[in-house]
Amino acid sequence: MVFGVEERREQHRLAVQRNRARESPEARAKRLRRQRERQQRVRTTRGGNEVHETVEESQQSWLDGGVPRLRPVSNRTQKEALYRLRLVLGPSGLDDATCAVCDCSKLRKSMHMISLGDDRDRIQQMHLLLSSVDEQLPMELAAEYDCSVLFAGLGGMLLSKRCIHPAGYIHACQECNASLTKQLLPKFSIKNEFYVGSLPNRLANTKLPERFMTQTVMVFAVMRVMRGGSHRAIRSHCLAFDSIPGPATTLLPTSVRNISCYRVVMPGPFTTEQQARVRQMHLVRRQMVEDLLAFYCEHNILYEDVTVDCSGLASEVVAEHLICEEADADVEAGDVDAESDRVGSSTEVGDAVGETDVVEHRVVFIASVETLNVLTRTGT
Numbered sequence: 525m526v527f528g529v530e531e532r533r534e535q536h537r538l539a540v541q542r543n544r545a546r547e548s549p550e551a552r553a554k555r556l557r558r559q560r561e562r563q564q565r566v567r568t569t570r571g572g573n574e575v576h577e578t579v580e581e582s583q584q585s586w587l588d589g590g591v592p593r594l595r596p597v598s599n600r601t602q603k604e605a606l607y608r609l610r611l612v613l614g615p616s617g618l619d620d621a622t623c624a625v626c627d628c629s630k631l632r633k634s635m636h637m638i639s640l641g642d643d644r645d646r647i648q649q650m651h652l653l654l655s656s657v658d659e660q661l662p663m664e665l666a667a668e669y670d671c672s673v674l675f676a677g678l679g680g681m682l683l684s685k686r687c688i689h690p691a692g693y694i695h696a697c698q699e700c701n702a703s704l705t706k707q708l709l710p711k712f713s714i715k716n717e718f719y720v721g722s723l724p725n726r727l728a729n730t731k732l733p734e735r736f737m738t739q740t741v742m743v744f745a746v747m748r749v750m751r752g753g754s755h756r757a758i759r760s761h762c763l764a765f766d767s768i769p770g771p772a773t774t775l776l777p778t779s780v781r782n783i784s785c786y787r788v789v790m791p792g793p794f795t796t797e798q799q800a801r802v803r804q805m806h807l808v809r810r811q812m813v814e815d816l817l818a819f820y821c822e823h824n825i826l827y828e829d830v831t832v833d834c835s836g837l838a839s840e841v842v843a844e845h846l847i848c849e850e851a852d853a854d855v856e857a858g859d860v861d862a863e864s865d866r867v868g869s870s871t872e873v874g875d876a877v878g879e880t881d882v883v884e885h886r887v888v889f890i891a892s893v894e895t896l897n898v899l900t901r902t903g904t
Contacts, residue, residue: 546689546691546693548637548639548642548693549636549637619631619632619633620632621635621687621695622684622686622687622695623635623684623687623695623696623697623700624638624683624684624687624688624694624695624696625654625683625684625696625697625700625704625710625713625714625715626697626699626700626710626712626713626714626718627684627686627714627718627720628697628712630697630698632695634697634698635695635696635697635698636695636696636697636698636701637693637694637695637696638650638693638694638695638696638701639692639693640675640677640678640692640693640694641692646704647677647678649704649707650681650704651680651681653704653707653708653709653715654681654682654683654709654713654714654715655680655681655682655715656669656670656680656681656682656715657680659682661719664721665719665721668685668719668721668722669681669682669683669684669685669714669719671683671685671688674688675688675692678694682713682714682715682719683714684714699711699712700712700713721823723819724819726815727812727815727816727819730812730816731805731806731807731808731809731812732746732786732806733780733783733786733806733808733843733846734808734809734812734813734816735816736778736783736785736786737776737777737778737779737780737783737808737813738776738777738778738813738816738817738820739773739778740772740773740776740826740827740830741769741770741771741772741773742767742769742770742785743766743767743769744764744765744766744767744785745764745765745766745767745785745786746762746763746764746765746785746786746787747762747763747764747765747787747789748760748761748762748763748786748787748788748789749761749762749763749789749791750788750789750790750802750882751790751791751792752790752792752793752794752795752798752802752879753792753793753794753795754793754795754879755879756879757878757879757880757881757882757883758798758801758802758879758880758881758882758883759883759884760882760883760884761884762884767785772826773830774829774830774831775830775831775833776817776830776831776832776833777813777817777832777834777837779836780808780841780843780845781845783843783846786846787846787848788802788806788846788847788848789848789850790802790847790848790849790850791850791853792850792851792853793851794849794851795879797879797880798879798880799849800880801880801882802847803842803844803847805882806842806843806846806847807840807841807842808837808840808841808842808843809839809840810834810837810838810839810840811839813834813837814832814834817832817834818832
């Protein structure tokens with residue numbers, strides 16, 4: 525099979541991306557150092573005289589009382605600046621990964637990779653700090669954090685399975701890595717009684733309104749902007765912000781009408797099938813709510829004092845008041861496609877093969893005392 529020039533370039537780019545994702549922190553540091561040295565040699569040997577003359581001309585202009593002139597930027601410099609901007613704001617800069625120690629999602633570029641083959645001393649230290657011995661966890665919860673089924677060397681530790689890479693390394697966030705380096709137990713590690721677990725498969729497809737109705741407190745707010753149109757998939761941008769929680773609820777489920785921290789905005793035209801698809805995504809099912817609350821009451825001690833009363837909930841209802849349609853909004857379908865192309869496909873979820881398919885980008889804004897961390901979460 526013969527490939528064209530563009531196809532070979534794309535294959536080469538993807539291969540480089542895969543190799544860089546698998547490289548260790550030491551290899552990455554060496555590669556970046558060699559790249560900086562090579563760029564420095566190129567700058568030194570190229571146009572040294574021109575740079576000297578430009579500096580002299582600029583100094584002479586200031587000495588003569590003249591106004592320094594802005595020089596045009598070359599196309600190469602512009603492309604390099606845009607390339608760096610895309611790396612920071614695009615998928616590679618905002619892509620997320622899960623920390624093996626605290627089971628939290630953080631920016632992938634801020635993660636430290638610990639090799640299972642090369643960092644054996646660190647793995648042994650982690651065994652001492654993150655040991656699951658004498659924890660007396662329920663069988664299901666212990667199996668949730670037992671990674672020995674993936675790599676035998678990780679047995680006996682409380683680690684998240686979501687960050688164990690098949691290439692033989694695990695991710696650790698900056699906070700957890702700093703504590704492990706000092707041989708201290710990370711503050712928010714799973715070992716430090718932050719074992720949350722996950723929902724069973726039968727409850728994994730719950731809708732967002734159903735989640736909000738079954739929470740004792742609401743700690744975040746969500747804004748989902750969805751765009752559709754004829755002959756294209758539904759494009760969705762889901763933004764989540766942390767919010768100050770109010771007093772804990774003692775009677776659940778919360779009424780659908782009382783959900784005030786979630787909004788769905790639909791600007792521009794939508795087909796009839798797409799409108800039905802969006803409403804199906806926000807369907808509240810009484811049986812699912814009852815099953816979810818029953819699971820929480822059985823496994824979460826925070827629900828011991830919560831009274832459950834689903835008698836006033838219909839069998840199925842769409843949270844219409846959460847959906848805001850703006851059919852007259854000035855939204856060009858071509859602009860939506862161009863916007864998604866600029867972001868890239870590595871953070872997209874869903875295969876756009878039909879008008880009712882949903883391709884969603886998720887961005888989570890977590891405010892802290894000192895900084896504002898921006899994460900990209902993906903999901904359907």
